[in-house]
Amino acid sequence: MKEVLLQPINQRVAIATNTRVLDTLLAQQCPVMMACGGQGICATCHVYVAGGPDSLTPMGDREKRTLALITGAQPNSRLSCQCRVIGEGVEILLPEGLYVQSFNDLEALIGKRTKVPILHPKDGRILIQKDKIITRTYIMQLQDVDFNLGSLDVSNK
Numbered sequence: 483m484k485e486v487l488l489q490p491i492n493q494r495v496a497i498a499t500n501t502r503v504l505d506t507l508l509a510q511q512c513p514v515m516m517a518c519g520g521q522g523i524c525a526t527c528h529v530y531v532a533g534g535p536d537s538l539t540p541m542g543d544r545e546k547r548t549l550a551l552i553t554g555a556q557p558n559s560r561l562s563c564q565c566r567v568i569g570e571g572v573e574i575l576l577p578e579g580l581y582v583q584s585f586n587d588l589e590a591l592i593g594k595r596t597k598v599p600i601l602h603p604k605d606g607r608i609l610i611q612k613d614k615i616i617t618r619t620y621i622m623q624l625q626d627v628d629f630n631l632g633s634l635d636v637s638n639k
């Protein structure tokens with residue numbers, strides 16, 4: 483067993499050694515998604531490792547390439563579906579923001595005020611800033627945004 487600190491919920495949780503960080507977050511109902519199904523090619527499971535980076539499995543080429551494309555990635559970024567906990571002292575932080583997976587998700591937000599930034603699922607860029615009231619006009623400007631994760635090529639990653 484290993485202990486992980488999940489800063490978003492300020493809780494230490496005990497998990498089996500070699501558990502994915504993503505599964506640890508999901509088990510605690512943390513707001514993380516897995517839009518690509520855990521293939522390491524989207525932004526929605528992006529986390530920051532605030533402690534114990536050497537207690538995670540090393541980064542593979544696919545994870546490195548995806549992180550290079552994610553807006554807001556930092557030196558302590560990881561894709562939570564690509565790293566497993568193998569030691570003690572791991573602390574996980576989530577980037578601020580809500581990922582959306584489709585234009586329909588955006589339309590459902592019309593008339594609401596964003597409490598957190600609305601983020602693109604592929605590259606994590608901010609589609610709508612925090613504290614904005616979302617209007618239909620604004621959403622229509624985003625209708626050409628490509629949400630299709632299937633268009634990402636994983637063959638050479």
Ligand code: FES
Pocket residue numbers: 515516517518519520521522523524525526527528561562563564
């Ligand atoms: S779920 Fe897509 S990269 Fe982790």
